Every structure is written in C-alpha cells, then in structure tokens.
Amino acid sequence: MDDDNCLQLNDDPIQFVPASVSKTTNVFYDEITGQIITVHSGELTEIIVTSSTRYRENMVFKIEDRGPVSSIKMSLDCKILTMMRTALSVELMDIEENTLQSPYFLYCKFKGAKLLGFIWTGNNEILLISDKGVELYQVEGHGPKQRIVFSKSINLHVNWFIYSNHSKILLLSMNSFGDFQPLHILPGNINKLTKLEDISLNIPNQSISERNIVMTTVYNILRILVLPTSQSRNEIIVYTLNKMMTFKKSHILRLTHNGKLLINVVDNLIVVHYQQTKSSSVFDIYMEAAKEHAISHYLPILDDLSIKRTVPREGGSHYVSHLCILFIIKI
Numbered sequence: 001m002d003d004d005n006c007l008q009l010n011d012d013p014i015q016f017v018p019a020s021v022s023k024t025t026n027v028f029y030d031e032i033t034g035q036i037i038t039v040h041s042g043e044l045t046e047i048i049v050t051s052s053t054r055y056r057e058n059m060v061f062k063i064e065d066r067g068p069v070s071s072i073k074m075s076l077d078c079k080i081l082t083m084m085r086t087a088l089s090v091e092l093m094d095i096e097e098n099t100l101q102s103p104y105f106l107y108c109k110f111k112g113a114k115l116l117g118f119i120w121t122g123n124n125e126i127l128l129i130s131d132k133g134v135e136l137y138q139v140e141g142h143g144p145k146q147r148i149v150f151s152k153s154i155n156l157h158v159n160w161f162i163y164s165n166h167s168k169i170l171l172l173s174m175n176s177f178g179d180f181q182p183l184h185i186l187p188g189n190i191n192k193l194t195k196l197e198d199i200s201l202n203i204p205n206q207s208i209s210e211r212n213i214v215m216t217t218v219y220n221i222l223r224i225l226v227l228p229t230s231q232s233r234n235e236i237i238v239y240t241l242n243k244m245m246t247f248k249k250s251h252i253l254r255l256t257h258n259g260k261l262l263i264n265v266v267d268n269l270i271v272v273h274y275q276q277t278k279s280s281s282v283f284d285i286y287m288e289a290a291k292e293h294a295i296s297h298y299l300p301i302l303d304d305l306s307i308k309r310t311v312p313r314e315g316g317s318h319y320v321s322h323l324c325i326l327f328i329i330k331i
Contacts (some may be wrong), residue, residue: 001198005171007291009130009188011203022032024040024041024042024160025040025041026038026039026041026068026069026073026225027039028069028072028073029052030072030073030074030315031165032076032119032120032163032165033073033074033076033078033120034051034052034053035049035051035052035074036049036051036052036069037049037050037072037073037074038050039069039072041069042065043065043069044062044063044064044065044081045062045063045064045065045066045069046058046060046061046062047061047062047063047072047081048060049061049074049081050199059082059098059153060092061099061100063093063097063100066085066258067082067085067086068325069084069085070084070085070086071083071084071117071118073118073119073120075119075120075123075126075139076120076123077096077121077123079094079095079123080093080094080095080139080145081093081095081100082093082118082120082126084115084117084118087115087116088107088108088115089105089107089108089115090105090106090115090118090126090128091103091104091105092104092105092106092139094142094146104146105176106126106128106137106147106148108128108130108135108155109130109135109150109153110130110132110133110135110155111132112132113130113131113132113133113291114130114131114132115128115129115130116129116130116131116158116160116161117161118169118274119163121136121165121185122187123146123150123166124138124139125137125138125139125187125188126139126141127170127185127216129158129161129170129172130158131157131158131159132155132156132157132158133153133154133155133158134153134154134155134158134170134172134183135150135152135153136150136151136152136153136185136188136189136190137149137150137151138151138188138284151188151189152188152189152190152249153190153308154183154190154192155227156172156174156181156195157174157175158173158174159172159174159175159176160172160173160209160210160318161171161173161192162213162214162215163215164211164215164217164222166184166217167217167222167241168184168186169182169184169185169193169222169241170182170183170184170185171183171196171213171215171224173208173210173213174210176207176209177207177208178198178199178208179195179196179197180195180196180197180199180276181193181196182194182195182196182247184245193245193246194245194246194247194294196224196239196247198249199226199237199239204320208226208229211227212227212228212229213225213227214227214228214263215328216263216265217265218268218270218285219268219285219286221240222240222241223238223239223240223241223250224238224239224247225237225238225263225270226238226239227261227263228261234254234255235252235254235255236252236253236255236256236270237249237251237252237254238250238252238253238285244307249295250295250296251285251289251295251296251297251298252295252296252298253270253272253283253285253298253300254266254297254300255272255281256281256300256303256304257274257276257277257279257281258276259274259275259276259277260274260275260276261273261274262275268284269282269283269284270282270283270284270285271283272300272306275293278306279303279304279305279306280304280305280306280307281300281302281303281304281305282301282302282303282305283298283300283301284298284301285298287301
C-alpha cells in the first residue's frame with residue numbers, strides 16, 4: 001500500500017498508555033462525553049480523564065484502591081465521576097474544585113439483579129441496566145442536601161445493551177438468538193418501541209454478541225450495523241430507524257476481507273477496519289446502489305487503505321509516515 005492510498009490521522013491525535021502495557025492499567029472510552037479515562041491501580045488508584053476534543057486540560061484524581069474498576073464515566077456536565085466495581089452497585093463521587101468527594105452508592109431495585117452497566121442520559125439522570133431490566137433515577141442537589149430519586153423501571157430479561165446518546169435509544173439484547181427490545185429514554189420516562197426480531201434470520205444458528213452489533217448515526221439517522229460472524233455472509237447488514245420509530249432493514253455492505261472488524265463513522269462515511277489485513281474500506285450509503293428486495297447493496301468506494309500518521313522530519317520540511325495499529329478500548 002503506498003502513501004497515497006491511506007487514511008490519515010489529524011496532526012495532533014490523542015495519545016494514551018494502552019492497557020496492554022501493564023496489568024494494572026485500564027483504559028475506558030466514554031462515547032457520550034468524549035472522555036478517555038485511564039485507571040492506574042496500586043496502593044492508590046490514579047484516574048486520568050482526557051477530553052478527546054481537548055476543550056480542557058486533563059483531570060487527575062487519586063483515590064483509595066477499593067478494587068478493580070469494570071466501568072467508569074463522567075456525568076454529562078462533568079460534575080460527577082461514576083464507576084462500577086461490582087455487579088451490585090454504582091459508585092458516585094462529586095467533583096468540587098478538581099477534588100473527588102466522598103462516594104455514595106446506587107443499588108438496583110430488582111431483587112437479585114446483576115448490574116450490567118449504567119448510562120448518564122441527562123445532566124442529572126442516570127440509567128441502571130441489569131439482567132432483570134432498566135431503572136431510571138434523578139440525582140438532585142449537591143452535598144448534604146443531595147438525594148437520588150427513582151423515576152421509572154421496566155422489568156425484562158437483558159443479556160447486554162448498547163446506547164445512542166444522539167437519539168436517546170437504548171437497545172437491549174433479550175437473548176442470544178437475535179431478539180432485541182429498543183427503548184426510547186426521555187426525561188423522567190422510558191418508552192418501549194417495536195421489538196427487533198429478524199436479526200437472527202441473517203445470522204442463523206449463531207449467538208449474537210455485543211461485538212456483532214454497532215449502533216451509530218449516519219446522515220443524522222440512527223442505524224444498527226450487524227457485523228458478520230464466522231459462519232454468516234461476509235457483509236454488514238444495516239437497519240435504519242424510520243419516522244415511526246421502528247428499525248427496518250435498509251442497506252447491505254459487501255466486505256472485501258474476512259476476520260475481526262472495527263467500525264468508525266467519519267463525515268457520514270462508514271469506515272470498516274480489518275484486523276487481519278491492517279487495512280480499511282470506506283462505504284457511503286448516500287450514493288445510489290443496486291437494489292434487491294428494496295434493500296440497497298454497496299461495495300466500498302475506497303478499499304485496502306492503511307491508517308497512517310504523517311510527522312515532519314527533524315530539521316526539514318519532509319514528512320515521514322508511520323503505520324498506526326488499532327487498539328480496542330473498554331466502553
């Protein structure tokens with residue numbers, strides 16, 4: 001692959017220590033707030049919060065080590081640091097003058113529930129997702145007058161979940177066979193949408209995991225991308241949220257390589273990264289395409305691209321390209 005056939009990072013990409021460097025380091029990415037959060041464990045736990053938009057300097061906190069962190073996020077207004085250490089509760093700490101205050105805890109209401117994760121859906125609204133369902137809470141006030149108020153819950157079996165902050169849609173996997181329950185998260189309320197049950201038809205006799213599903217916004221419309229498994233066709237199936245708040249199968253992206261994939265959306269282009277070949281393909285679903293049963297079928301508009309970063313040579317204006325390797329970080 002030559003230098004004219006590549007995807008190029010910007011001039012000043014965010015850099016951080018990857019989790020693979022040390023067993024005591026974990027790296028998390030919060031898509032909603034755009035924060036990269038690095039957790040270094042030891043006698044004290046050091047937490048470094050880096051904004052991917054560089055709108056402020058890094059925030060650095062040190063707290064007592066109370067066990068490994070499985071998930072960590074900031075509230076939308078960056079005033080509360082929230083983390084999950086066990087499947088029983090979420091730990092919240094107010095941030096005052098760049099210092100973490102004493103923790104307080106939020107527990108699931110569902111009896112015997114195993115907490116799967118949490119999402120900040122508003123500045124003062126937090127959603128708990130467990131294997132027994134979802135629970136919406138409001139965090140009111142600060143300091144001694146602070147309280148957590150229950151808003152609404154929905155009881156149903158949950159395997160795993162993904163969330164779109166842009167559309168406020170929570171997609172719940174109800175089993176391993178491809179049945180999904182979308183929820184619309186509103187201030188103080190949760191609405192059920194029509195179930196999505198036909199994904200399993202595209203991946204027969206295969207369990208569907210988080211790695212097979214990507215939910216993202218393309219051309220200001222929410223899409224679900226179903227990635228191929230080892231035994232399915234080498235294609236990505238796209239479902240689109242229509243005006244009736246129902247997901248419908250709309251596009252198929254024909255892939256040019258097999259193996260594990262990563263997905264990015266850049267300027268409404270769907271970029272597919274192939275781990276095995278260290279190359280990428282670019283798709284544009286706005287373009288005209290051949291249709292079969294009203295479904296548009298696409299080939300990549302660009303293919304076999306490498307990801308490179310161009311840096312100036314010392315003492316001159318010439319540039320040298322460095323091949324960049326993708327890392328998967330926890331969300």
